[in-house]
Amino acid sequence: MNRKVLFITALVIILSICFESVGYAAVPLFKITAETNNLNNVSQTRNLNLSQVYSSDSKQEATIATSDRFDKDIVKNIDNVYLSNLPIKRNYKMGEQLDLKGGKLLVKYKDGKQEKIDLTAEGVTILGYDSSKSGSQLLTVEYYGIQAALRFAVNVAELEIQYIYVVVGPNKTEYKQGEALDLTGGYVTMRKSDNQIYSVKMTDPDVQVTGYNPNQIGRQTLTVRYKGKTTAFQVNVTSKEPTVQYIYIVRRPNKTEYKQGEALDLTGGLVTMRKSDGQIYSTSMTNKDVQVTGYNPNKAGTQTLTVHYKGKTTTFQVNVKAEPTVEYIYIVLGPNKTEYKQGEALDLTGGYVTMRKSDGQIYSTLMTNKEVQVTGYNPNKLGTQTLTVHYRGKTTTFQVNVTSKEPTIQYIYIVVGPNKTQYKQGEALDLTGGFVTMRKSDNQIYSVYMTDPEVQITGYNPNKIGTQTLTVHYKGKTTTFQVNVVSKELTIQYIYITVGPKKTEYKQGEALDLTGGYVTMRKSDNQIYSVKMTDPEVKITGYNPNKIGKQTLTVYYRGKTTTFQVNVVNNELTVEKIYIVRGPSKTIYKQGEALDLTGGLVTMRKSDGQIYSTSMTNKDVRITGYNPNKIGTQTLTVSYKGKTTTFNVTVVSKEPTVEYIYIVLGPNKTEYKKGEALDLTGGYVTMRKSD
Secondary structure (H helix, E strand, O other): OOOHHHHHHHHHHHHHHHHHHHHHEEEOOOOOOOOOOOOOOOOOOOOOOEEEEEOOOEEEEOOOOOOOOOOHHHHHEEEEEEEEEEEOOOEEOOOOOOOOOOEEEEEEEOOOEEEEEEEEOOEEEEEEEOOOOEEEEEEEEEEEEEOOEEEEEEEEEOOOOEEEEEEOOOOOOOEEOOOOOOOOOOEEEEOOOOOEEEEEEEOOOOOOOOOOOOOOOOOEEEEEEEOEEEEEEEEEOOOOHHHHHHHHEOOOOOOOOEEEEOOOOOOOEEEEEEOOOOOOEEEOOOOOOOEEOOOOOOOEEEEEEEEOOEEEEEEEEEEEEEEEEOEEOOOOOOOOOEEEOOOOOHHHHHHHOEEEHHHHHHEEEEEEEOOOEOOOOOOOOEEEEEEEEEEOEEEEEEEEEEEEEOOOOEEEEEOOOOOOEEOOOOOOOOOOOEEEEEEEEOOOEEEEOOOOOEEEHHHHHHOOOEEEEEEEEEEEEEEEEEEEEEEEOEEEEEOOOOOOOOOOOOOOOOOOOOOOOOOEEEEOOOEEEEOOOOOOEEEOEEEEEOOOEEEEOOOOOOOOOEEEEEEOOOOOOEEEEEEEEOOOOOOOOEEEOOOOOOEEEEEEEEEOEEEEEEEOOOOOEEOOOOOOOOOEEEEEEEOOEEEEEEEEEEEEOOOOOOEEEOOOOOOOOOOOOOOOOOOOOOOOOOOEEEO
């Protein structure tokens, strides 16, 4: 620490002791954290950092910096800034502007000179004054961005209230007998000592309202008290709800015509009444206090219904039309689901029962209608089943098919464990890359990821060092695998390659691919660990993609080395023979359809003796011999890089044409009121085709 720093530190300590009793907030300790003798570029933060700045009532930190927004010539020559004289005025009323007269800064320059600057001078900034807040405020002084070593306090006195009054009363001033007072929307207005007008909500906790009696009928004058001042406003309390003398129906419900079985709908209906105050009132028939009795949805003809409201009654009429009888039923549209696995429950969703009724009209109802009964389904019987549909004494049938259910799991085992089986103490279990393999009752082998939500792994303790046997649970079956937990940091003794990269054979010019490779190591705990070759800490050198032949590559990991080999071969291999193992997904075509090669593979043996495949949609593959208009089996020729092979497709006759159409099942709605839009829902067009 140089002499200048020692001088500044000592000076500030002395100033803090001298000025603390006269309203200053001193900075008793400077800690110099950055210095520079080169001030030509003042855009960088330097000079002084205030660290651990204390005042009498708080602890805080601040940073003094210079930047391009200040005058460079002035800033670079300033050594320190001090508050030497307090402003004369340090007591204010709310709303008053800050008066800095009498306040001065002592500015010391690096050449030893010093001068006093008025707080009103250019470059002086005062921070922390808020005329809208009362109480003591600690203000900071800056000169061209450099904070003065001392701060000063001012006091802002709250304004006195001269009187209060109510201009905007509460939203609610009319009350029924017994109702609680509600001051929402009301404001207490006041004139303060600055001759300005202010307002506060009546719901403010400092506002007190007295004099309200919810049981006293008539006008009441309530007293408002706020911070020692009072005013008043009025509310009116009236008697409770007048009683109903009689009721009658002026407007019936919108719906007065019903089909047999339809529920009563009171929408649009009004109950009109005369009350004891001589006034006429109305309420909706759907009001919970309104009761309508006498309706029978199954009784045809005119019905007189009774309306009950608060002990009074009246009547109105509706008409129920007789439902036509069902003559016969049939199935045009069966359920969405007609194929079932053994044991599955019957699902009638999407199915309709179609019927002809005695009025000669065609109707439909959902198979899920509670009046529809479907019998004959056996979820455990394999094969096609004919089910019987019952509806209002009539029957018809449709068919479903039941096939064998999902094979059950016989046992599970682990062939491919997780990528990570070595853990440092405290590490979370990572199942990525692991598979649970199983044999099912169909004698087939299946696999699921260990990360599958149905797979549960138990027995892992991240804090227990050593080999741990974990249990895998999947659909009632269990198996195990092991992981090893070692202490957090161990040293590597040596490294070697047990599992090299998947790719060790390269064509000339190919980039090195380390995928699948692992660097194995023995650590100071005598345990074996592995890390992927693709780990950023693993470095591989010695590979030349243009050099043909075997190459020995060097592996570097945390100061240890080992080697492995790759082979670079001549770039181009010749195709010796092609054949088709997997043809296109589509091999059956309707007359006129274009050839679709999607899913097809051309398999080949190349000059290196290896088997390769390419998609039939590859631009180098050519298919000839297809005629979209020729019906029957066609043999197509596949050509690829001078070699040929064949595969077969079949062309069948195109879609049969429509000979005539007719309507078996019309729309659900055939009855309309004048002005209603046409609704074709439920209607079907039936047709006979050329087949």
